[in-house]
Amino acid sequence: MARPLEFDKDVALDAALDLFWRDGFEASTIQKLLVEMGINRGSLYSSFGDKQTLFTAALDRYEERLRTLTESTLNRAGDPLAAIRAFLEERFVAVDRNTLRNGCLLTNTISELANTEPELARLAGRKLQVVERPLLKRCQEAVAAGKIRSKLTAPLLRDYLMTLYTGLALRGKQHGNKKQLRSVIDHALASL
Amino acid sequence: MARPLEFDKDVALDAALDLFWRDGFEASTIQKLLVEMGINRGSLYSSFGDKQTLFTAALDRYEERLRTLTESTLNRAGDPLAAIRAFLEERFVAVDRNTLRNGCLLTNTISELANTEPELARLAGRKLQVVERPLLKRCQEAVAAGKIRSKLTAPLLRDYLMTLYTGLALRGKQHGNKKQLRSVIDHALASL
Numbered sequence: 415m416a417r418p419l420e421f422d423k424d425v426a427l428d429a430a431l432d433l434f435w436r437d438g439f440e441a442s443t444i445q446k447l448l449v450e451m452g453i454n455r456g457s458l459y460s461s462f463g464d465k466q467t468l469f470t471a472a473l474d475r476y477e478e479r480l481r482t483l484t485e486s487t488l489n490r491a492g493d494p495l496a497a498i499r500a501f502l503e504e505r506f507v508a509v510d511r512n513t514l515r516n517g518c519l520l521t522n523t524i525s526e527l528a529n530t531e532p533e534l535a536r537l538a539g540r541k542l543q544v545v546e547r548p549l550l551k552r553c554q555e556a557v558a559a560g561k562i563r564s565k566l567t568a569p570l571l572r573d574y575l576m577t578l579y580t581g582l583a584l585r586g587k588q589h590g591n592k593k594q595l596r597s598v599i600d601h602a603l604a605s606l
Numbered sequence: 607m608a609r610p611l612e613f614d615k616d617v618a619l620d621a622a623l624d625l626f627w628r629d630g631f632e633a634s635t636i637q638k639l640l641v642e643m644g645i646n647r648g649s650l651y652s653s654f655g656d657k658q659t660l661f662t663a664a665l666d667r668y669e670e671r672l673r674t675l676t677e678s679t680l681n682r683a684g685d686p687l688a689a690i691r692a693f694l695e696e697r698f699v700a701v702d703r704n705t706l707r708n709g710c711l712l713t714n715t716i717s718e719l720a721n722t723e724p725e726l727a728r729l730a731g732r733k734l735q736v737v738e739r740p741l742l743k744r745c746q747e748a749v750a751a752g753k754i755r756s757k758l759t760a761p762l763l764r765d766y767l768m769t770l771y772t773g774l775a776l777r778g779k780q781h782g783n784k785k786q787l788r789s790v791i792d793h794a795l796a797s798l
Binding site for chain 2: 436437438440441515516517521522524525526528529530535539564566570573574576577578579580581582584585587588589594595597598601602604605606
C-alpha cells in the first residue's frame with residue numbers, strides 16, 4: 415500500500431543526514447535510507463532525486479550546522495586564539511558521545527569517497543571552507559596582533575589547525591576519549 | 607570456463623590490499639576484487655574466505671608494510687625527535703602521489719567502518735599500535751633526555767603525534783600537497 419506523499423521534507427532530510435553521518439555513503443543503502451526517513455521509494459526519488467543528490471542535500475544541511483557552530487565560536491568578538499579554542503572545544507569536547515563517534519561528515523566523506531566518488535569528495539572539501547575561511551581570518555588577526563610566537567604565516571597556521579581538526583575528528587571517532595582530545599587541543603594552541 | 611586454482615596467493619592478496627586501500631571496504635565489491643586479483647569466485651572463497659576475512663588478511667599485510675617503515679625510521683638509532691621526523695617525512699613527503707591519495711588504510715578503515723563494521727574498525731585501531739608503540743618509546747626517550755620544551759608527558763606527546771599522523775593522512779588524501787604537509791610537520795615538531 416503506497417503511503418501518502420505528504421511528509422516533512424526537513425525531518426526526512428535530517429534522518430538521511432544522520433544515517434550518512436553515522437554509517438557513511440556506501441553503507442547507507444537506499445533500503446536503510448527509506449526506513450530511517452520513513453518514506454517510500456517513490457517519495458524519495460520524486461522529492462530528493464538519486465542517492466548522490468540526496469547526499470549532496472545532506473552535505474548542505476551539515477554545512478549549515480557547522481556554520482551555526484562557527485558563528486558562535488570562531489566568529490565571535492574578542493581574542494582570536496580564544497575563538498579558535500572555543501570552536502575546537504565546542505566541536506570535540508562539549509559534544510555527546512554519539513556526535514564524537516560519528517566524526518565530521520565532511521572529513522568522513524573525503525576519507526571514504528576520494529577515489530570512488532571524487533565529485534562528492536571534492537564537494538565535501540569545498541564545504542570545509544565554512545571552517546577554513548573564518549579560521550584563516552582569525553589566524554591573520556592573531557599574527558597581526560603579535561599573538562603568534564612561532565614563525566608560521568596565517569595560511570600555514572590555518573593548514574596546521576585544519577590538519578589538527580581532521581585528526582581530532584577521526585581520533586574522536588576511534589576512541590571517543592574527550593580528555594585526550596582536550597589535552598591535544600591544549601598543546602596545539604599552546605604551541606602557536 | 608573455470609581458471610585453474612594455481613595462482614600466487616601473495617600477488618592476489620597484494621592486489622586486494624591495493625583495491626581496499628584505494629577504494630575502501632564497501633566500494634571494493636566482490637566483483638571488483640575478483641577482477642583486480644585475477645581469480646574466480648571459487649578460488650577467492652576457498653583461499654581467502656569471505657570479504658571480511660580477506661580484508662583482515664589485507665590489514666595484516668598493510669601492518670607489515672608499516673612495520674617495515676617504522677623499523678627504518680622511528681626505530682633507528684640516534685636522536686628520538688629526528689627519528690619521529692624521519693617517520694613522518696617518509697610516510698607523507700617521500701611518497702608518490704598515489705600513495706598520498708590513498709591515505710592510511712588503518713585510519714581509512716576506522717573512518718569508514720567505526721559504526722558499521724566495528725570489529726574491523728577496532729582491529730585497524732589495534733594495528734595502529736605498530737606506529738603508536740615505537741612512537742611512545744621515542745617520546746619517553748625524548749622526555750628523559752630533556753629534549754621536550756613543553757610540559758607534555760610522553761603518552762600525551764604520543765596522542766598528539768597520532769592525532770597529527772591521522773590528520774596528515776586524511777589531508778594528504780584530500781589535496782595531495784606535500785609542501786603543505788611538510789610545513790605542518792615542521793611546525794608540529796618545532797612545537798615540542
